[in-house]
Amino acid sequence: MKVSLFITCFNDTIFPETGRATVRLLERLGHEVDFPLEQTCCGQMHFNTGYQEEALVLARRFVKVFGGAEAVVAPSVSCVGLVRDSYLPLAEESGDAELVAAVRAVVPRVYELSEFLVKVLGVEDVGAYYPHRVTYHPTCHSLRAMRLGDAPLRLLRAVRGLELVELPEATECCGFGGTFAVKNADTSVAMLGDKVRSVLTTRAEVCSAVDNSCLMQIGGGLHRMRAGVRTVHLAEILASTEEEPAL
Amino acid sequence: MSAHGSMIPRVPFEEAARVAIEDTQLRRNLGKATTTIRAKRLAVVNELSDWEALRTAGAAIKDRMLARMDEYLLQLEESVVRAGGKVHWASDADEANRIIVELVRQRGATEVVKVKSITTDEIRLNEALSNAGINATESDLAEFIIQLAGEASSHILVPAIHKNRSEIRELFMRKLGVTNLSDQPAALAEVARTFLRERFLTADVAVSGANFGIAETGSVCVVESEGNGRMCLTLPKVLISVMGIEKMLPTWQDLEVFLQLLPRSSTGERMNPYTNLWTGVTPGDGPEEFHLVLLDNGRTNVLADEVGRQTLRCIRCSACLNVCPVYSRTGGHSYQSVYPGPIGAILTPQLVGVENAPSLPYASSLCGACYEVCPVKINIPEVLVHLRGKVVREKRSRLRGRYSPESLGLRALGWTFSDASRYERAQRTGRRAQKPLVNNGWIERVPGGALSGWTGARDLRPIAQQTFREWWKERK
Ligand code: SF4
Numbered sequence: 001m002k003v004s005l006f007i008t009c010f011n012d013t014i015f016p017e018t019g020r021a022t023v024r025l026l027e028r029l030g031h032e033v034d035f036p037l038e039q040t041c042c043g044q045m046h047f048n049t050g051y052q053e054e055a056l057v058l059a060r061r062f063v064k065v066f067g068g069a070e071a072v073v074a075p076s077v078s079c080v081g082l083v084r085d086s087y088l089p090l091a092e093e094s095g096d097a098e099l100v101a102a103v104r105a106v107v108p109r110v111y112e113l114s115e116f117l118v119k120v121l122g123v124e125d126v127g128a129y130y131p132h133r134v135t136y137h138p139t140c141h142s143l144r145a146m147r148l149g150d151a152p153l154r155l156l157r158a159v160r161g162l163e164l165v166e167l168p169e170a171t172e173c174c175g176f177g178g179t180f181a182v183k184n185a186d187t188s189v190a191m192l193g194d195k196v197r198s199v200l201t202t203r204a205e206v207c208s209a210v211d212n213s214c215l216m217q218i219g220g221g222l223h224r225m226r227a228g229v230r231t232v233h234l235a236e237i238l239a240s241t242e243e244e245p246a247l
Numbered sequence: 248m249s250a251h252g253s254m255i256p257r258v259p260f261e262e263a264a265r266v267a268i269e270d271t272q273l274r275r276n277l278g279k280a281t282t283t284i285r286a287k288r289l290a291v292v293n294e295l296s297d298w299e300a301l302r303t304a305g306a307a308i309k310d311r312m313l314a315r316m317d318e319y320l321l322q323l324e325e326s327v328v329r330a331g332g333k334v335h336w337a338s339d340a341d342e343a344n345r346i347i348v349e350l351v352r353q354r355g356a357t358e359v360v361k362v363k364s365i366t367t368d369e370i371r372l373n374e375a376l377s378n379a380g381i382n383a384t385e386s387d388l389a390e391f392i393i394q395l396a397g398e399a400s401s402h403i404l405v406p407a408i409h410k411n412r413s414e415i416r417e418l419f420m421r422k423l424g425v426t427n428l429s430d431q432p433a434a435l436a437e438v439a440r441t442f443l444r445e446r447f448l449t450a451d452v453a454v455s456g457a458n459f460g461i462a463e464t465g466s467v468c469v470v471e472s473e474g475n476g477r478m479c480l481t482l483p484k485v486l487i488s489v490m491g492i493e494k495m496l497p498t499w500q501d502l503e504v505f506l507q508l509l510p511r512s513s514t515g516e517r518m519n520p521y522t523n524l525w526t527g528v529t530p531g532d533g534p535e536e537f538h539l540v541l542l543d544n545g546r547t548n549v550l551a552d553e554v555g556r557q558t559l560r561c562i563r564c565s566a567c568l569n570v571c572p573v574y575s576r577t578g579g580h581s582y583q584s585v586y587p588g589p590i591g592a593i594l595t596p597q598l599v600g601v602e603n604a605p606s607l608p609y610a611s612s613l614c615g616a617c618y619e620v621c622p623v624k625i626n627i628p629e630v631l632v633h634l635r636g637k638v639v640r641e642k643r644s645r646l647r648g649r650y651s652p653e654s655l656g657l658r659a660l661g662w663t664f665s666d667a668s669r670y671e672r673a674q675r676t677g678r679r680a681q682k683p684l685v686n687n688g689w690i691e692r693v694p695g696g697a698l699s700g701w702t703g704a705r706d707l708r709p710i711a712q713q714t715f716r717e718w719w720k721e722r723k
Pocket of ligand 1: 620
């Protein structure tokens with residue numbers, strides 16, 4: 001299948017290793033990966049902070065860039081969540097019938113990476129090797145908005161060498177919440193404190209998720225504490241093999 | 248102004264929360280209580296195979312009522328009058344209070360007993376009664392506790408959730424003059440019971456809220472756990488019930504759905520220990536006079552908003568509070584409104600106007616736990632974002648808001664993202680600018696601006712040495 005990669009601005013700028021891993025993984029599975037250079041940001045931060053005017057401009061742009069794609073895959077569940085849940089109401093509110101039609105056409109072909117692997121391609125064992133003790137944090141978007149179910153866990157369970165440890169109180173929010181993390185920094189940190197405590201009780205060396213924004217929150221807290229636990233996006237674990245370990 | 252005094256935050260949520268979060272006793276009390284209720288709720292919800300269908304039905308019934316609210320309200324009035332009750336219409340809190348004070352005065356009473364009701368807290372009825380020389384006694388144990396303490400409720404269902412047993416024991420000893428009191432629940436309840444019984448038997452007038460009002464029959468329903476409510480609803484000669492207009496249900500049959508949804512969502516019980524239902528007055532049985540005060544107080548404004556109106560489905564079960572990661576850390580008082588938690592974050596700004604509570608729609612990480620449990624499927628995250636949009640539009644209409652750092656920053660970012668080459672330039676500029684801050688692959692302190700809030704307690708990942716798109720171009 002020809003896959004158009006929507007990397008997301010956040011991964012592009014701050015976590016390029018996640019993007020590189022996604023490319024490597026999909027190519028290893030035999031798919032052709034394309035990266036339209038015109039892409040920028042889905043507008044999630046603007047939309048969720050109340051800047052719908054700006055978000056609409058970015059939604060327009062997304063639809064234009066990815067309009068002709070066979071499948072759009074993004075290693076970020078919250079960005080896909082925005083496209084899937086909010087683009088249509090946003091377009092409808094704008095009153096632009098052409099945009100509504102374009103959104104309707106593209107949205108069903110936009111997938112989060114783990115969902116694309118398990119539900120579209122039907123693979124669980126991607127041939128990965130990752131000899132580490134790992135715990136998995138199911139982000140709020142992956143649980144409640146996008147309902148990924150156990151797709152990421154199935155993928156992790158099939159990774160050779162990986163010791164998966166269950167995260168206590170896994171479904172609790174990590175406290176990131178986009179601009180919430182700075183607007184309500186104290187509450188955000190209080191939530192993070194409990195998440196970090198859960199991660200530490202697993203004695204894992206790696207905490208993984210399908211969204212680098214939550215991982216930046218958890219990883220930022222762990223690093224500040226010099227806790228000796230790192231955060232790694234699921235794509236990087238899945239891309240890793242015996243011949244070519246994690247990037 | 249006074250009409251909404253019980254709901255207008257004095258300081259931004261984040262400021263109030265910053266203080267509340269420091270209170271370790273509060274954190275422990277809340278953590279313990281919400282965890283217990285959450286588990287109970289989940290257990291009884293999982294018993295029902297048709298829970299999702301019930302939620303859908305609950306939402307549909309409320310939507311049916313909201314779509315033709317005007318007609319149903321008139322039908323309700325007719326039904327109540329037919330059953331021997333009286334209906335009063337109150338457009339705001341002041342009007343509702345005037346009506347109630349007048350009714351109590353007509354009876355020549357100076358004491359009223361109250362059934363737990365947030366709606367009467369919303370209109371600040373106790374204060375209005377007290378200004379008119381009428382003493383109101385809360386009969387719900389938790390309401391009684393916070394009334395004694397002179398505090399405000401911090402939870403819809405468990406108003407004293409922020410207090411633990413030993414704090415209550417200390418309060419009773421100080422305020423009720425009891426000595427030798429243990430902190431066992433039974434002993435504490437006994438003190439309150441002795442005090443309250445006296446009031447039930449002597450008061451002439453009772454005031455209650457309403458969980459449901461049935462348009463078809465004129466029946467009113469109040470559910471409770473202690474039986475104190477039933478005492479108030481049946482012993483005094485005059486009963487005045489204050490009901491927000493959105494509490495209406497079209498038909499008697501509709502109760503079937505809601506009497507399953509409410510107890511399981513609120514207290515985690517299969518049914519409420521006391522389900523009180525009455526229709527007008529019955530000679531020789533219960534109150535001689537029944538008054539239903541129908542309250543608007545901003546609700547019709549909520550109804551006018553297409554996205555916001557789902558808020559009016561709310562049955563005040565408080566499930567959203569108990570699962571909220573923000574509420575369970577900040578407590579109810581941080582919201583500075585009689586409606587705390589996720590429901591408060593969307594209801595308060597809509598009732599008082601977003602300009603009067605602009606921080607509340609932001610008091611959420613949008614984690615969606617509230618939406619998942621809401622028995623009437625209110626999409627709280629959706630309404631929060633919708634209200635954030637209103638806050639931004641409102642701020643932009645004023646010069647100061649238009650040029651605030653946040654507005655300028657997000658507009659600049661929007662402009663940057665709207666062109667790929669502009670965006671790439673910004674990545675490069677950012678990478679150069681961050682240089683002095685990066686240490687060993689991390690940023691540990693940003694001296695000013697929004698990101699300084701981040702680095703207060705968390706390290707930050709910098710812009711990468713090579714962005715993904717730079718790698719991609721190089722690879723091609
Ligand atoms: S919003 Fe939903 S969950 Fe929250 S109190 Fe209302 S009905 Fe209950």
